Amino acid sequence: MKLATGRWVFGGALVALMLFTLFPFYWAIVASLTSDAALFRDPSLWPQHLIFDHYRALFTERDFITPIRNSLVVAGTTTIFCLIVGTLAAYALARIEFRGKAAIMGFILAVTMFPQISIVSPLYLLLRSLHLIDTYPGLIMPYMTFAMPLTVWVLTGSIRQIPKDLEEAAHVDGATRLQSFTKILLPLAVPSLATTGILTFIYCWNEFLFALSFTLGPERQTVPVAIALFRGQYQVPWGEILAAAVVATAPVAAMVLVFQRRIVQGLTAGAVKG
Amino acid sequence: MARIALEHVDKTYPNGYVAARDLSLEASDGELLVLVGPSGSGKSTVLRLMAGLERVSDGVIRIGERDVTDLPPQQRDIAMVFQNYALYPHMTVRQNLGFGLSIRKQAPAVIAGRVNAIAASLGLEALLDRKPAQLSGGQRQRVALGRAIVREPLAFLFDEPLSNLDAQLRVETRVELARLHRKLGATMVYVTHDQSEALTLGDRIAVLKEGVLQQIATPMELYRRPANKFVAGFIGSPAMNFIEGVIQRPDGAAGRIGMCTFKGIDLTLDVPCDGGTRRRVFLGVRPQHIEVSGDGENRPKAEVAVVEPMGNEQIVYVTLSGGDRLVAVAPPQELIKPGDIVSIRIRPEGVHIFDAETGSRIDASPYAIER
Numbered sequence: 001m002k003l004a005t006g007r008w009v010f011g012g013a014l015v016a017l018m019l020f021t022l023f024p025f026y027w028a029i030v031a032s033l034t035s036d037a038a039l040f041r042d043p044s045l046w047p048q049h050l051i052f053d054h055y056r057a058l059f060t061e062r063d064f065i066t067p068i069r070n071s072l073v074v075a076g077t078t079t080i081f082c083l084i085v086g087t088l089a090a091y092a093l094a095r096i097e098f099r100g101k102a103a104i105m106g107f108i109l110a111v112t113m114f115p116q117i118s119i120v121s122p123l124y125l126l127l128r129s130l131h132l133i134d135t136y137p138g139l140i141m142p143y144m145t146f147a148m149p150l151t152v153w154v155l156t157g158s159i160r161q162i163p164k165d166l167e168e169a170a171h172v173d174g175a176t177r178l179q180s181f182t183k184i185l186l187p188l189a190v191p192s193l194a195t196t197g198i199l200t201f202i203y204c205w206n207e208f209l210f211a212l213s214f215t216l217g218p219e220r221q222t223v224p225v226a227i228a229l230f231r232g233q234y235q236v237p238w239g240e241i242l243a244a245a246v247v248a249t250a251p252v253a254a255m256v257l258v259f260q261r262r263i264v265q266g267l268t269a270g271a272v273k274g
Numbered sequence: 275m276a277r278i279a280l281e282h283v284d285k286t287y288p289n290g291y292v293a294a295r296d297l298s299l300e301a302s303d304g305e306l307l308v309l310v311g312p313s314g315s316g317k318s319t320v321l322r323l324m325a326g327l328e329r330v331s332d333g334v335i336r337i338g339e340r341d342v343t344d345l346p347p348q349q350r351d352i353a354m355v356f357q358n359y360a361l362y363p364h365m366t367v368r369q370n371l372g373f374g375l376s377i378r379k380q381a382p383a384v385i386a387g388r389v390n391a392i393a394a395s396l397g398l399e400a401l402l403d404r405k406p407a408q409l410s411g412g413q414r415q416r417v418a419l420g421r422a423i424v425r426e427p428l429a430f431l432f433d434e435p436l437s438n439l440d441a442q443l444r445v446e447t448r449v450e451l452a453r454l455h456r457k458l459g460a461t462m463v464y465v466t467h468d469q470s471e472a473l474t475l476g477d478r479i480a481v482l483k484e485g486v487l488q489q490i491a492t493p494m495e496l497y498r499r500p501a502n503k504f505v506a507g508f509i510g511s512p513a514m515n516f517i518e519g520v521i522q523r524p525d526g527a528a529g530r531i532g533m534c535t536f537k538g539i540d541l542t543l544d545v546p547c548d549g550g551t552r553r554r555v556f557l558g559v560r561p562q563h564i565e566v567s568g569d570g571e572n573r574p575k576a577e578v579a580v581v582e583p584m585g586n587e588q589i590v591y592v593t594l595s596g597g598d599r600l601v602a603v604a605p606p607q608e609l610i611k612p613g614d615i616v617s618i619r620i621r622p623e624g625v626h627i628f629d630a631e632t633g634s635r636i637d638a639s640p641y642a643i644e645r
Contacts, residue, residue: 173374
């Protein structure tokens, strides 16, 4: 009896939590499908007429394709570079003995502790003198410095958890260090690579301050900047903003769903000892 | 196949821990050498030095006649079976078995042939497409074994390969390993902390303690003539009894004959003893060499504390009048209960004498036991 009550309470709490987290998404979708007029007069949780005007406006009037392309290029490139450099750094930190390892880990983490706003101006001057303002590299490089610590820390932790025996077995089997890295360690690190990749991608996809500061016009603006600049002098086009938010969230959500299978698969395959 | 030899090998870790000290030993061609010792004795380190997974601080390692001291593991052409098997979790059994061959750029047809042959000989055919996570402990053990054999290496190294198996499987696999060794005629070095594994498998056994070789000998030699008190106490089950005592030459006695006085037991032995000085020694007797009986006059008396019936024998724990505790093995039909006063007889062939300070063996032949 008591057990049953407990389960009901637990279930109720879960439902409440789900409503709490999912409601904004629901409302964004509903609002993006409601006409502006209806939205301002009597907004309804159960809209009567679904219209796609806002989405159409997004791609015809506003050229929302360009910011999406920019975001994909910047976030994608940053993620790939972060994973490559981060994996190599993490391998060294996890597997090779050298002096000052703890200090290096500390420095890497310290980078993220600067408030972003405090380094916008110096970074701007730096990028301007390198002629990188309003270019992809001008965004990718700052993103890498901010995303790298997460990559390195998470990957170092997960590589440390992979039994060293496996690489040693590979060595005895005849593999060189590079072979044991690519054929044994890397496949086993795929789940954590996917996880850190997703986190890095999301960070870059949503980043606003640098993207706003280091771009000049719509040519190189990313999705968050573009959405922020939707608002005109006299009105805020909520319908279009929310439609854009939905469009911007979709690729990330899709990516997570794709990789999720991979993550779960990787976790179960990793069981070595019985 | 080839011999493996360590010549004056030292291994000191950066933190100052000494895992091997002036260690020289050899597993000759086709021999199964067991390295045995308690945890921290450096036996696994020695194996890792042989494999090339650790570098020696000093000394030379040879495989065959080749000096491999500075070669990385992949160039030593040896195979190793790890304690936790270290199967590649993301590969199927087939890929695990073929990994070493494919790394060495063998033709796929050759690899497939060898893998299938090994799988057949180990009864793994049905499992070839499974991942390690889908195998039982015993099956993983066999895959690990197969992965070592398939490459036909110069020598095999085993790092406590049976310790993760349950008792019954351990005995079966032990027999399997012995059979495999005979079939392959391969040089094998086998690390274990389990003395029964060491005694049953080893052509010879090297006993290590704190990185120092204590004795290297055949199982029989090790059991019959342990080189020091440590080896004597480590090999044999139940463990050897030790009683403190002194050697003294009785007045007027000539030559080597010495009188041994232990707490509660006096022995006359043919041991080297110099005149008047008393030499502190330990008497070592295996439980199998102590007879316990209800009758017997003029013999040391002891009180029975615990009796453990084992079916084919019973293990008797007694306390001597001097306070020393002894373990004895008695035949199952002997009627002994806790609290009984029994008499003790030490069989002459079972007497070992060790120097109390150095622990090293003092060769003694019993003259007359008892008084």
